[in-house]
Every structure is written in C-alpha cells, then in structure tokens.
Amino acid sequence: MKVVNYTFSVRSSSGLELINITGEVRRAVRESGVKSGICLVYTTHTTAAIVINEDEPGLREDVARTVRELFKPGGGWKHDLVDSNAHAHLSSIYLGPAKVVPVVDGDLLLGTWQSIFFVELDGPRSRRYHVTVMGD
Known part of the structure; x- marks a missing residue:
C-alpha cells in the first residue's frame, strides 16, 4: 500500500x-x-x-448564514473572554476538520455536484490543509 502526503496553502479574504x-x-x-x-x-x-457540498453561490451564502445564525459572534460564549472567536471554534467542531473521499480509478469519487471546501471561520488568514492519499 502506498501513502502519499501533501500540504497546501490557502488565503481567505x-x-x-x-x-x-x-x-x-x-x-x-x-x-x-x-x-x-x-x-x-x-x-x-x-x-x-x-x-x-455543491459549489453554488446561493448555497455558499446559505451555509455562511446558517453558521452565523447557529454560532453568533459575540453570543455570550465563555471563550470570548480569552479570544473573541468562540463562534469560529464552535462552528469548526460541528462542521469538522476532515473528510474522507474514496479514490476509484485514480480519481476522487465525488457526486456530480459535490465539491470539497476549506471553510474559513475566523479570517481573513493564511491557512494550510493536508491531503493524505492511501491505497494501491
């Protein structure tokens, strides 16, 4: 079995x-x-x-709106006493830091409308994400 690791940078705005x-x-x-x-x-x-999920501008706005409504900045979160970004930490917990996608015939097995997104929750910032590909 082969295991290959990559690191990518992304800049949010x-x-x-x-x-x-x-x-x-x-x-x-x-x-x-x-x-x-x-x-x-x-x-x-x-x-x-x-x-x-789907890469459609309206849906991206809906996701952002939902996250903002569920985890309101300045919502009285205890962590805001340390840093004013508790909403971002809580959002990350619910959205999750990782996804696994099958690799079939040397390509990602994604549905017709599926795309992979890095979700910035406390930007703008320079960030990194990691990709590990495992298999034969």
Missing part, C-alpha cells in the same frame, strides 16, 4: 468563507499514482473546517 479546493485535491490524487484507496483532507486549524 473574509471572516467566514467557503473556498473550493477540489482541483488541488484532485491533482494530489492523480499525482500520487494511487488507483484504488482513500483520500483524507484535513486541517489542523481549530477555527476552520473541511466540508463537501
């Missing part, structure tokens, strides 16, 4: 932003040479997340 990273992840899978296996996409940041 707003406080809450969905950045489509599907192209970079797909290139990593192809470059890895793995034909059958899995691809893990992971961020080590506690105020960011990885999600899979």
Whole structure:
C-alpha cells in the first residue's frame, strides 16, 4: 500500500468563507499514482473546517448564514473572554476538520455536484490543509 502526503496553502479574504479546493485535491490524487484507496483532507486549524457540498453561490451564502445564525459572534460564549472567536471554534467542531473521499480509478469519487471546501471561520488568514492519499 502506498501513502502519499501533501500540504497546501490557502488565503481567505473574509471572516467566514467557503473556498473550493477540489482541483488541488484532485491533482494530489492523480499525482500520487494511487488507483484504488482513500483520500483524507484535513486541517489542523481549530477555527476552520473541511466540508463537501455543491459549489453554488446561493448555497455558499446559505451555509455562511446558517453558521452565523447557529454560532453568533459575540453570543455570550465563555471563550470570548480569552479570544473573541468562540463562534469560529464552535462552528469548526460541528462542521469538522476532515473528510474522507474514496479514490476509484485514480480519481476522487465525488457526486456530480459535490465539491470539497476549506471553510474559513475566523479570517481573513493564511491557512494550510493536508491531503493524505492511501491505497494501491
């Protein structure tokens, strides 16, 4: 079994932003040479997340709105006494830091409308995410 690791950088331009990273992840899978296996996409940041969904502008706005409504900045969170970003940490917990996608025939097995997003929850910032491709 082969295991190949990649690290990518991304720069957000707003406080809450969905950045489509599907192209970079797909290139990593192809470059890895793995034909059958899995691809893990992971961020080590506690105020960011990885999600899979449709890349449609209205839906991206809906996701951002939902996150803001569920985890309101300045919502009386205890962590805001330390840093004023508790909403970003809580959002990250619920969205999650990683996704796993099957690799079939040397490519990501994504649905027709599925894309992989890096979700910035406390930007703008420079960030990193990691891709591990495993298989044969």
